[in-house]
Amino acid sequence: MKDDITREDRVDALGGMGCKRKRVEDARFTQGKGNYVDDIKLPGMLFGDFVRSPYAHARITSINKEAALAIDGVVAVLTAEDLAPLGLHWMPTLAGDKQMVLADGKVLFQGQEVAFIVAKDRYVAADAVEMLDVQYEELPVITDPYEALQSDVVLREDLDTNVPGAHGPRKHHNHIFTWEVGDEPATNQVMDDAEVVAEESMYYHRTHPCPLETCGSVASMDKINGKLTLWGTFQAPHVVRTVASMLSGIEEHNIRVVSPDIGGGFGNKVGVYPGYICSIVASIVTGKPVKWVEDRMENLMSTAFARDYWMKGKISATKDGKITGLHCHVTADHGAFDACADPTKFPAGFMNICTGSYDIPVAYLGVDGVYTNKAPGGVSYRCSFRVTEAVYFIERMIEVLAIKLNMDSAELRRINFIRKDQFPYKAALGWEYDSGDYHTAWDKALKAVDYDGLRAEQAQRVEDFKAGKTRKLMGVGLSFFTEIVGAGPVKNCDILGMGMFDSCEIRIHPTGSAIARLGTISQGQGHATTFAQILATEIGLPADSITIEEGDTDTAPYGLGTYGSRSTPVAGAATALAGRKIRAKAQMIAAYLLEVHDSDVEFDVDRFTVKGAPEKFKTMKEIAYAAYNQAIPGLEPGLEAVSYYDPPNMTYPFGAYVCVMDVDVDTGVTDIRRFYALDDCGTRINPMIIDGQIHGGLTEALAVALGQEIAYDKQGNVKTGTLMDFFLPTAWEVPNYETDFTVTPSPHHPIGAKGVGESPHVGGVPCFSNAVNDAFRAFGLTHTNMPHDHWRIWKTANALGLHD
Amino acid sequence: MSNKMHIKLTVNGEAHEFLAEPRELLIHTLRERLDITGPHIGCETTHCGACTVTMNGKSVKSCTVFVAQANGADLTTIEGIGDPDNLHALQTSFKEHHGLQCGFCTPGMITRAAKFLEENPNPTEEDVRFGMAGNLCRCTGYQNIVKAILATADELNAAKEAAE
Numbered sequence: 001m002k003d004d005i006t007r008e009d010r011v012d013a014l015g016g017m018g019c020k021r022k023r024v025e026d027a028r029f030t031q032g033k034g035n036y037v038d039d040i041k042l043p044g045m046l047f048g049d050f051v052r053s054p055y056a057h058a059r060i061t062s063i064n065k066e067a068a069l070a071i072d073g074v075v076a077v078l079t080a081e082d083l084a085p086l087g088l089h090w091m092p093t094l095a096g097d098k099q100m101v102l103a104d105g106k107v108l109f110q111g112q113e114v115a116f117i118v119a120k121d122r123y124v125a126a127d128a129v130e131m132l133d134v135q136y137e138e139l140p141v142i143t144d145p146y147e148a149l150q151s152d153v154v155l156r157e158d159l160d161t162n163v164p165g166a167h168g169p170r171k172h173h174n175h176i177f178t179w180e181v182g183d184e185p186a187t188n189q190v191m192d193d194a195e196v197v198a199e200e201s202m203y204y205h206r207t208h209p210c211p212l213e214t215c216g217s218v219a220s221m222d223k224i225n226g227k228l229t230l231w232g233t234f235q236a237p238h239v240v241r242t243v244a245s246m247l248s249g250i251e252e253h254n255i256r257v258v259s260p261d262i263g264g265g266f267g268n269k270v271g272v273y274p275g276y277i278c279s280i281v282a283s284i285v286t287g288k289p290v291k292w293v294e295d296r297m298e299n300l301m302s303t304a305f306a307r308d309y310w311m312k313g314k315i316s317a318t319k320d321g322k323i324t325g326l327h328c329h330v331t332a333d334h335g336a337f338d339a340c341a342d343p344t345k346f347p348a349g350f351m352n353i354c355t356g357s358y359d360i361p362v363a364y365l366g367v368d369g370v371y372t373n374k375a376p377g378g379v380s381y382r383c384s385f386r387v388t389e390a391v392y393f394i395e396r397m398i399e400v401l402a403i404k405l406n407m408d409s410a411e412l413r414r415i416n417f418i419r420k421d422q423f424p425y426k427a428a429l430g431w432e433y434d435s436g437d438y439h440t441a442w443d444k445a446l447k448a449v450d451y452d453g454l455r456a457e458q459a460q461r462v463e464d465f466k467a468g469k470t471r472k473l474m475g476v477g478l479s480f481f482t483e484i485v486g487a488g489p490v491k492n493c494d495i496l497g498m499g500m501f502d503s504c505e506i507r508i509h510p511t512g513s514a515i516a517r518l519g520t521i522s523q524g525q526g527h528a529t530t531f532a533q534i535l536a537t538e539i540g541l542p543a544d545s546i547t548i549e550e551g552d553t554d555t556a557p558y559g560l561g562t563y564g565s566r567s568t569p570v571a572g573a574a575t576a577l578a579g580r581k582i583r584a585k586a587q588m589i590a591a592y593l594l595e596v597h598d599s600d601v602e603f604d605v606d607r608f609t610v611k612g613a614p615e616k617f618k619t620m621k622e623i624a625y626a627a628y629n630q631a632i633p634g635l636e637p638g639l640e641a642v643s644y645y646d647p648p649n650m651t652y653p654f655g656a657y658v659c660v661m662d663v664d665v666d667t668g669v670t671d672i673r674r675f676y677a678l679d680d681c682g683t684r685i686n687p688m689i690i691d692g693q694i695h696g697g698l699t700e701a702l703a704v705a706l707g708q709e710i711a712y713d714k715q716g717n718v719k720t721g722t723l724m725d726f727f728l729p730t731a732w733e734v735p736n737y738e739t740d741f742t743v744t745p746s747p748h749h750p751i752g753a754k755g756v757g758e759s760p761h762v763g764g765v766p767c768f769s770n771a772v773n774d775a776f777r778a779f780g781l782t783h784t785n786m787p788h789d790h791w792r793i794w795k796t797a798n799a800l801g802l803h804d
Numbered sequence: 805m806s807n808k809m810h811i812k813l814t815v816n817g818e819a820h821e822f823l824a825e826p827r828e829l830l831i832h833t834l835r836e837r838l839d840i841t842g843p844h845i846g847c848e849t850t851h852c853g854a855c856t857v858t859m860n861g862k863s864v865k866s867c868t869v870f871v872a873q874a875n876g877a878d879l880t881t882i883e884g885i886g887d888p889d890n891l892h893a894l895q896t897s898f899k900e901h902h903g904l905q906c907g908f909c910t911p912g913m914i915t916r917a918a919k920f921l922e923e924n925p926n927p928t929e930e931d932v933r934f935g936m937a938g939n940l941c942r943c944t945g946y947q948n949i950v951k952a953i954l955a956t957a958d959e960l961n962a963a964k965e966a967a968e
Contacts, residue, residue, distance in 0.1 A: 026899035029907025030914060031891075032842020032882035039841040122832070123825070212846045212854055212908045212942045263844070263908030264942045296847040524906030524943045692902045695945030723851035723940070730937040731946040 010605045015544060016537030017751065020688035023529045024544075025522075034261045037216045040231050042289040045218070046075055048282050049125035050275070050298065051115040051132045053107035056143070056373040056716020057155070058136040060103055060114070068117060068132040073124035075286055077132065078116040078278060080104040088281060091247060094271055094495055095347065096166025097176070097338035098158075099376060101274045106139070108155060108336035109375045110716050111301030116278040118290060141716040145310065145333040145370035148174040155336065155371045166338075167347040167369070176338050176369035181352040181429045187364040190325035194316030198404040202396055203785045204389050206308035206333070206374070206710040208300055209381040210728065211523070213263025215303050216293030217276045219283040227254050228283075232276055234259045234551075235269040236561025237521060239498060241553045243272055248280065259551035265523035266700065267379035268304050270341040270563050297721045304341075305374075305710050306381030308333040309389045315397045321405050323416045326363040326428075328354050328393060332378070334369050340378035341563070342385045343493040343500065349385025350484045352429035356394035357438050357482045357654060358416040363428040373716045382700050382761035384485045384564040391481045395766035396783060399478075399773060403782050408455070409770075410446060413480050414439065424747075431484060433652045434746050434754075437680070441742050442480060445656035445678045448740060451476075454660060462778045471666050473778075477659035477771025481763035485755045486569025486651040495560065501646040502570035503557035504578040506535070508639035510628040512621030513545035516578070519559010520571040521551040525757055526689045527567060531575050533685055534751065538579030539586070540606035540620040557642060565653070565755035568685065569746075574645035576750040581641035585627070589639075590618045592632050651746045651754035655679040657763045661771040665797040668790035670706060670772065677763070678740040682754035691739050694760040698737050701764025703729050705772075707789040727789070776800060813877050815840060816884030826872035830864075831855045833871045834881060842882035842911040846940070853939030856912035857881045863919045865938070882911035885918055893956045893963075894918055903952035905943030913939045917953050927957055 015021045028034055065077045080102040083089035090098045103114045115132055119125035142148045142155065154173045161170050167177035191197055217232030228250055234240045234257065241257040244250070262269065275292040282290040294303065314327040332348060334340060342349040348367040355363050380386065398416075402409035417438040418425045425433040454476050461474040490499030503519040516535055520527060528548040536543040550556055559571060583603060590608035591598040594616055601608040608623070610616040618626075626632070627639040660674040677694055684690055707727035711719040720726040745752025765786075772788040773781060779800045784792070797803060808823040811833075820838060834840040834857070846854035848867050855867040858880040886892035894914050897903070904910040913936070920935045921927070927935065932953050933946070941949060 022899055023902065023904075025907065026904060027888075029904055029910045030882075030895040030898050031886065031888065032840075032911040034907045034910075036844065036908065038835075038845065041836070041839070121836075123828070210942065212852060212906070212940065213844065214846075262906065263846075264906040266942070293845075296849065296852075526905065688902050692905060692944060692948060695947045696905060696943045697945075699945035700942070722849050723847045724849065728852075728940050728942065730940060731933040731950060732937040734933075734946050736947055736950075737945065 007605060014536040014540065014542050014606060015533060017533050017685050019533070019686070021529055021533055021543060021686055023526050025526060025528050036213055036261050036263050037218060037231055037233055038293050040218045040260065042218065042220060045289040045291055046118050046120060046282070046286060047122045047125050048279055048290050048292040049117050049122065049129050050113045051117065051129050051134060052298070053103065053110060053112040053114050055107055055136055055138055056110045056141045057108060057139040059106045059139060060134060061137050062135045063115060064133040068128040071124060071128050071131060073120040074117065074128045075120065076118040076282060078102065078281065083281060086281065088247060088277060091272065091277055093337055093339040095338040095340040095342060096344065099337035099339055101277045109373050110718055111298065111375060113274040116282060118282045118286060141373045143372055143374060143712045143714065143716050145331050145372055148370050148372050155373065174371045176334055176371060177347050179347045179367045180365070182364035183362060184364040186362050187325050187327050190362050191314055191316050191327060194324055195319045196404055197314055197316045198397070198401040199314050200397060200400045200783050201312045202783060204307045204309040204311060204392055205786055206305050207381065207704050207708050208305050208710050208726065209266035209268035209379065210300065210726065211264030211266050211268050214294045214296060214299040215269060215273055215275065216291070217279045218289060218291045219279040220289035221283040221287065223287055227256065228280065229256045229258065230280060231258045231260055233262055233269045235265045235521060235523065235563050237551055238519060238553050238558045239495060239561060240272060242498060243496065244280065257553045259521045262521065262523040265563070266382045267306060267563055270379055271304055271339055273303055296723060300710065300721050300726055301718045302375050304377035304379040305335065306377065306379050307389060311393050313393060313397045315401050317401060317405065321407050321412050321415055323358055323360050326355055326360050328365045330367040332367055332369045333372050333374065334378050335372055335374040335376040337376035338369060339376035341380065343487055343495060344497070345492055346385060349380065351386040351390050353387055353431055353482065353484045354390035354393050355427050355429055356391060357418060357480050359418045359422065360428055365429055374712060380564060382697055383758045384483060384487070387483055388762050388765055391762045392766045392769065395479045395481065395770065399770055400782055403777060410451060410478055414442060417442065432649060433482065434649055434748055435744050436482065436652060436654055437742065437744050438480065438654060441654065441656045441678055441680055444740065444742065445658055445676060449658045449674065449676050472662045472664050473775040475661045475663055475771035475775030477661060477767045477774055479657045479763050479767035479770060481759070482652050482654045483565065483759050483762050484650045484652055485565035485758065486647055487564050487566055488650055489648060490646045498560065499646070500560045501644050502559040502566065502574050503642070503644045504571060504574040505557045505642040506578045506582055506640060508582060508624045508627065510625050512541055512624040514541055515547045515549060516575065517549045517556040518571045518575065519557050520562040520567040523562065525562070525567065530685045530689060531572065534572055534575050535579050538576050539582050540603065565758045568753045568755045569651045569749060570645055570647055572753055573647065573750045574643045577645060578641045578643035581643065582639060585639060586620060586623045588635060589623045589626050589632060593618050593626055648748050651682065651749060653679065653681045653754040653756060653759050655759055655763050657767040659767045659771040661775065663772065663775040663793060665802045668793035668797065670788065670793065672735040675735055676738045676740065677760060678742065679756060679759055680742045680744050681756035681759065682743065682745045682749065683752035684741065684743065685753060690756050693757045694739050695737055697758060697760025698764045699729055699734050701761045702734065702768055703727055705765050705768035705786050705788060707787045709787050809872055809875070811871055811875050813874055813879060815879045816881060824871050826870055828871040830866040830869040830871050830874045834866060840881050840883055844908055844911065846908065851940065853916060854909050854912045856916045856939060858915060858919050863916050882915050885914060892918060893959050894952070897952040897956040897959070901948045901952035901955060903944060903949040909939060909941045913941065913949060921957055921960065925957060925961060929954060
């Protein structure tokens with residue numbers, strides 16, 4: 001080591017935490033060498049395709065396979081009857097309900113899987129789909145959850161209303177559960193006594209995560225060795241292996257589940273779908289590998305919708321604006337089966353974070369889950385479990401209250417924020433927020449956008465509009481959000497009984513490079529880049545010398561996967577702690593090599609030095625070599641570590657967003673002039689990747705707020721089944737975002753990181769929606785539902801008399 | 805279905821000749837017949853652009869082109885844009901500016917961007933946003949994609965100037 005290499009040089013050489021390290025994943029993706037599930041091609045592989053129901057509710061009177069089987073190249077046609085002997089015609093959902101794998105006597109939503117065709121290629125399979133003769137007898141369709149709770153029509157004939165469901169008693173044959181949190185009598189009392197109460201009903205429409213890659217799987221049953229390999233679009237491959245084992249009876253060590261590269265997930269790829277099960281069964285039946293990949297229409301119609309919450313809110317305050325209580329009731333449309341991907345004890349996810357960033361002393365939340373003739377799902381679309389719904393609810397209620405109080409909503413937020421000195425803060429609905437400094441973030445945001453200037457400009461615009469000088473109104477959308485991510489403590493968070501810890505296993509190679517394997521799986525978040533950065537800082541080897549591997553259950557340690565922004569809070573913590581175990585052993589080796597006591601050496605960037613004599617040191621590279629090649633008394637050879645991390649609490653990232661929007665009252669067209677996003681995700685691992693996550697999350701928020709929806713007609717037909725009707729913004733519709741940050745580390749996380757991938761979506765949706773609503777505030781609008789597409793905005797303007 | 809056609813086409817400079825049903829979609833020809841898996845399938849309705857290739861000098865979405873229509877065509881996919889020893893400036897720039905996340909849209913995005921920069925070597929940001937509007941990305945919000953393309957335009961122009 002030359003003397004002219006400074007400590008800073010050594011830090012830089014590591015590419016550790018805090019630097020804008022370029023992504024190691026990009027080489028293969030930019031050259032078309034990614035390996036996604038549809039890229040997998042095995043010898044003799046067959047292709048599976050579904051026959052789906054054209055009806056939203058119907059009885060199946062007959063299925064005649066003859067014409068389909070007569071097509072050259074068709075190998076098998078599977079129906080519920082074929083799966084029943086294996087007990088696989090139904091499967092458990094993540095929410096404690098059960099779901100038909102293939103229609104068992106009746107269909108309950110349009111696009112439901114009725115039969116699985118297995119053929120030599122996808123064209124033959126598609127031909128056979130057309131030829132399968134299925135006869136239906138139509139039944140009355142219910143697409144409205146309020147109507148479902150009144151109707152005599154029984155959707156789920158397989159359930160007994162008198163038998164409690166997974167989340168307690170059922171009040172009606174179309175009712176799934178009631179979930180209550182908080183103190184309702186006390187909340188009602190506060191409302192009765194309040195100086196001011198604001199009320200609003202809002203519908204958070206049904207939408208869909210719609211990753212660019214649809215869902216799919218390839219199953220290959222090796223009958224000779226009794227081993228099943230399943231490649232697929234899985235955000236939680238280890239859970240899939242356990243579930244596959246429980247369902248099939250194949251022992252878990254004989255199942256290998258692999259998530260290859262995943263083309264975006266956003267919650268769509270958390271659940272277990274009939275396609276996965278059918279590809280497995282088809283491979284067992286035919287003895288050949290079977291691929292199933294859904295098309296876009298199937299994806300939008302059948303796999304994992306998000307939201308669909310009918311929310312009724314009441315918020316009380318003093319006349320000066322100090323909030324005294326919050327009451328929220330949700331009627332949750334879960335579709336035909338309750339297939340929400342929430343931790344078991346939370347049937348409405350973490351909706352009870354709906355008191356938001358505010359110090360609200362008393363609150364109540366009640367949620368009723370309801371069956372309808374719509375697709376199952378209820379996943380967390382780029383958010384922790386139902387947190388987008390919760391934050392949208394409270395951030396709209398704040399605006400509604402500000403209107404009632406005739407107050408500025410930025411000021412209303414400020415006087416109600418949880419103060420810095422109140423953390424850790426125990427919220428009225430049970431959560432303990434780990435850390436925060438909301439006032440600092442809010443002040444920084446408002447200053448950055450010149451908030452007072454914006455309001456003055458807006459007031460002038462209203463005058464100009466009234467004077468006939470312009471037809472465009474101006475909206476200033478505000479939102480301040482607190483996320484709850486990183487599920488979770490095993491004591492209260494599990495999925496199907498599996499505790500939500502995560503893991504990291506590190507193996508250092510003799511020449512000073514390493515491989516680390518984790519229980520998570522990247523779907524674009526850049527884990528191979530950022531987890532190597534965490535390790536580089538923790539173990540003093542360059543990030544470029546550390547391979548990160550995830551997604552293969554035969555090699556990776558067990559973990560619960562990637563969703564709910566849990567990778568950094570949970571697996572990131574496991575990574576840091578496993579790294580510290582490596583360091584602890586390295587310290588003993590270094591001390592031996594330097595001929596001093598263990599406690600006389602200290603870690604310094606990439607080496608251990610003798611305390612007080614920094615010129616005497618051993619680099620981590622030297623230590624790695626010694627670990628394998630030198631007999632050290634009392635120490636086993638090798639340098640490996642594993643950590644399974646059960647977080648003591650969730651983490652609570654937060655942020656302050658401002659959107660400046662022009663709204664054309666004659667066309668309904670919106671123009672986002674400015675979007676400022678301040679995020680506090682605690683310790684920042686890679687600022688480049690954080691910014692990328694924020695740009696993406698905000699764009700998905702823009703989509704949801706301004707047009708994206710899964711809409712049904714009265715017959716239960718999906719009206720938005722292709723990308724012609726389902727809004728995905730293009731580069732043309734999306735603004736440039738300004739990003740900013742504060743840093744409030746999590747006190748309980750080993751490196752203080754909180755997670756960030758979903759924050760921009762959670763905070764972004766209400767910000768865009770508030771901007772639209774705010775544009776019309778001067779004309780008497782209190783609330784209008786999303787999605788704010790041009791037609792709906794035009795209708796709002798029209799109803800307010802702005803076209804007269 | 806045995807009315808197979810005799811198809812000839814060139815992909816990334818390599819000639820291919822085979823019999824195929826006319827209804828076969830070009831994206832399946834590339835991915836399943838020729839094992840060129842860079843172009844992806846995202847929507848099958850010409851909206852998302854993950855399957856974008858260059859056909860006879862124009863960007864096309866290969867998920868809605870029949871192989872019969874591509875008979876005799878000269879095609880370039882992401883695999884023909886650059887190679888590990890000789891990357892296209894866009895491939896470097898997308899990495900440099902973090903213009904990709906999950907990578908699923910990236911092959912189509914870069915293939916389209918390469919053609920776009922040939923069509924318009926001096927684009928404004930607005931030109932890029934309009935010219936790339938046929939390619940959807942769910943991860944990046946486009947900001948860094950636009951940045952990467954604009955930076956590439958500058959880089960290519962500077963190189964051209966230096967060569968002159």
